[in-house]
Amino acid sequence: MSDITVVGGGIIGLSIAWRLVARGADVTVLDGGDEGAWHVAAGMLAPGGESEHEDPALIRLLDRSADLWPAFAEELGVDVGYDKTGTLSLALTADDLAGRARLWTRQQLPLLRPSELRSLEPALSVRVRAGVLASRERQVDPRRVVNALRERLSDRIVPKRIESLSDVDARVVVVAAGCGTAALTGLPVRPVKGQVLRLRGEPGLLRHVLDAAVDGNEVYIVPRADGEVVVGATQEERTDRLVTAGGVHDLLRAALEIVPGLAEFELTETTVGHRPGTPDNAPMLGRLDDRVVVAAGHFRNGILLAPVTADLIAGVVLDGQDVADFSPRRF
Amino acid sequence: MSDITVVGGGIIGLSIAWRLVARGADVTVLDGGDEGAWHVAAGMLAPGGESEHEDPALIRLLDRSADLWPAFAEELGVDVGYDKTGTLSLALTADDLAGRARLWTRQQLPLLRPSELRSLEPALSVRVRAGVLASRERQVDPRRVVNALRERLSDRIVPKRIESLSDVDARVVVVAAGCGTAALTGLPVRPVKGQVLRLRGEPGLLRHVLDAAVDGNEVYIVPRADGEVVVGATQEERTDRLVTAGGVHDLLRAALEIVPGLAEFELTETTVGHRPGTPDNAPMLGRLDDRVVVAAGHFRNGILLAPVTADLIAGVVLDGQDVADFSPRRF
Numbered sequence: 131m132s133d134i135t136v137v138g139g140g141i142i143g144l145s146i147a148w149r150l151v152a153r154g155a156d157v158t159v160l161d162g163g164d165e166g167a168w169h170v171a172a173g174m175l176a177p178g179g180e181s182e183h184e185d186p187a188l189i190r191l192l193d194r195s196a197d198l199w200p201a202f203a204e205e206l207g208v209d210v211g212y213d214k215t216g217t218l219s220l221a222l223t224a225d226d227l228a229g230r231a232r233l234w235t236r237q238q239l240p241l242l243r244p245s246e247l248r249s250l251e252p253a254l255s256v257r258v259r260a261g262v263l264a265s266r267e268r269q270v271d272p273r274r275v276v277n278a279l280r281e282r283l284s285d286r287i288v289p290k291r292i293e294s295l296s297d298v299d300a301r302v303v304v305v306a307a308g309c310g311t312a313a314l315t316g317l318p319v320r321p322v323k324g325q326v327l328r329l330r331g332e333p334g335l336l337r338h339v340l341d342a343a344v345d346g347n348e349v350y351i352v353p354r355a356d357g358e359v360v361v362g363a364t365q366e367e368r369t370d371r372l373v374t375a376g377g378v379h380d381l382l383r384a385a386l387e388i389v390p391g392l393a394e395f396e397l398t399e400t401t402v403g404h405r406p407g408t409p410d411n412a413p414m415l416g417r418l419d420d421r422v423v424v425a426a427g428h429f430r431n432g433i434l435l436a437p438v439t440a441d442l443i444a445g446v447v448l449d450g451q452d453v454a455d456f457s458p459r460r461f
Numbered sequence: 462m463s464d465i466t467v468v469g470g471g472i473i474g475l476s477i478a479w480r481l482v483a484r485g486a487d488v489t490v491l492d493g494g495d496e497g498a499w500h501v502a503a504g505m506l507a508p509g510g511e512s513e514h515e516d517p518a519l520i521r522l523l524d525r526s527a528d529l530w531p532a533f534a535e536e537l538g539v540d541v542g543y544d545k546t547g548t549l550s551l552a553l554t555a556d557d558l559a560g561r562a563r564l565w566t567r568q569q570l571p572l573l574r575p576s577e578l579r580s581l582e583p584a585l586s587v588r589v590r591a592g593v594l595a596s597r598e599r600q601v602d603p604r605r606v607v608n609a610l611r612e613r614l615s616d617r618i619v620p621k622r623i624e625s626l627s628d629v630d631a632r633v634v635v636v637a638a639g640c641g642t643a644a645l646t647g648l649p650v651r652p653v654k655g656q657v658l659r660l661r662g663e664p665g666l667l668r669h670v671l672d673a674a675v676d677g678n679e680v681y682i683v684p685r686a687d688g689e690v691v692v693g694a695t696q697e698e699r700t701d702r703l704v705t706a707g708g709v710h711d712l713l714r715a716a717l718e719i720v721p722g723l724a725e726f727e728l729t730e731t732t733v734g735h736r737p738g739t740p741d742n743a744p745m746l747g748r749l750d751d752r753v754v755v756a757a758g759h760f761r762n763g764i765l766l767a768p769v770t771a772d773l774i775a776g777v778v779l780d781g782q783d784v785a786d787f788s789p790r791r792f
């Protein structure tokens with residue numbers, strides 16, 4: 131028996147365990163074996179990208195974690211694909227532009243014309259109507275991050291799926307089980323299905339992360355240095371794991387509208403993940419009772435929020451701190 | 462050593478071997494282990510569907526093999542998905558209609574209005590402009606056919622890839638190696654790449670095979686009784702085996718334009734096959750020299766032509782007959 135057991139071997143659970151271990155704690159991670167949302171996630175680190183309807187406390191949390199990422203990636207000691215090129219936020223049609231203009235204005239990002247966009251990213255379609263360069267946005271490869279964390283924690287990870295927290299023999303239990311947190315705690319975490327594609331081709335077609343509104347749909351296109359391109363994601367209030375004809379079609383259509391040259395890329399993966407959503411789509415971070423601490427419900431921001439979650443939960447567990455705005459007891 | 466060795470364990474090689482065995486011959490099949498074009502083929506048995514530019518001898522051959530299929534399927538003794546519902550040939554736009562009208566006129570098939578089409582096939586998009594019912598067309602499941610042939614010939618199939626016909630110790634060698642025939646014989650067989658998708662959903666959405674012109678592209682949609690739906694196919698003069706973003710997109714787009722309800726179907730397979738094309742896209746059937754007989758180059762008609770090929774090659778090998786119009790020596 132370890133003093134602290136983390137339930138969940140995804141990017142949140144591993145990040146927390148790593149931080150706890152760094153602070154000298156005695157930690158075990160129980161990994162239920164399912165690949166979590168991190169496995170399909172593109173790894174966009176975009177604190178400002180979705181802030182239109184979000185609450186100020188969440189925006190501060192996102193910003194704070196974005197600031198922590200460079201050191202977090204550095205400490206992992208291997209290349210996890212942390213990339214600072216930045217993101218082009220794009221609008222295909224006039225309606226798409228109208229939809230994005232308010233966000234861009236609030237972010238105080240200057241509008242770029244098509245010719246300016248194509249000088250930054252020559253592979254863009256001539257049909258793209260406008261965009262902005264969000265030069266502070268970043269990307270990281272979540273699979274590389276999890277692999278690095280797994281290596282650093284290898285002697286502390288136990289492959290074990292539990293059905294109840296009463297099966298866990300530890301003084302402190304940190305539940306970081308993504309969508310599985312609902313069954314373990316009764317907290318309202320719901321799965322939000324996302325279909326994500328991976329393409330592969332010659333590296334160098336794209337430089338920036340692309341985040342586009344395409345005829346009213348949203349698509350992101352995340353190019354890795356090795357020629358992988360992640361295209362995502364549908365957002366469906368469904369629990370199934372089916373890759374559907376409609377989902378794949380919509381993603382490919384939007385991606386090819388923005389970057390026609392991707393048509394020649396190999397379609398190497400079609401995957402499904404489930405974002406752990408909460409009623410307000412903000413995470414649940416903090417103490418549930420004397421023994422149980424929760425770190426779950428990161429919705430679309432699990433990769434971005436991993437570093438700050440690790441720090442905050444270490445503070446809860448080791449220093450008796452609170453995470454006032456995100457207590458799981460708000461539900 | 463068998464008296465006759467068939468090189469190639471695809472639908473053509475197996476059909477020939479089966480017929481030779483039925484006629485009492487001593488036969489071995491060498492199966493190189495690659496899954497041939499049959500593995501991705503939809504199994505449309507459509508002798509009239511592509512006849513606009515084809516030569517009369519080939520049309521006669523296609524018709525003759527279509528007539529042989531019912532008995533061929535019956536003799537296999539298991540359900541191979543032979544289905545007589547027929548094919549709806551469809552045109553989405555006015556341009557598509559103009560493109561297909563000549564073929565339909567020549568086939569003397571009466572034009573059906575959208576309302577008539579939808580009473581035959583309620584899942585069709587309201588956008589489909591016109592179509593005809595080719596009630597004599599059929600489908601079969603090529604994977605079931607090959608499985609049935611493999612079972613019947615199991616003690617005669619040797620898993621072995623050969624590099625040269627001089628490695629084959631037999632009095633008669635029948636080369637039925639699809640695209641691999643070129644390397645073995647020097648004959649001009651070229652691979653024509655096709656990308657094919659398989660979807661799966663509730664059985665019953667569709668009844669007919671659909672063969673549609675969609676904004677200038679061609680797509681077929683072949684529903685099986687068990688809920689599988691085959692969607693194909695690209696036609697690319699390429700040798701690679703890449704499933705591409707553009708290929709999958711184009712197939713899904715065309716299929717969803719014709720049958721919007723397929724959007725909810727699971728995308729279960731994305732595959733690539735290579736049709737064995739010849740300079741005139743007609744097959745090569747007959748004697749190449751004293752020892753070697755060829756049955757290859759069936760291009761898009763390998764499934765349809767399997768029964769007649771088996772009969773004709775048995776005649777060449779056992780009765781000394783000729784297949785005048787399709788001799789491999791014409792090249």
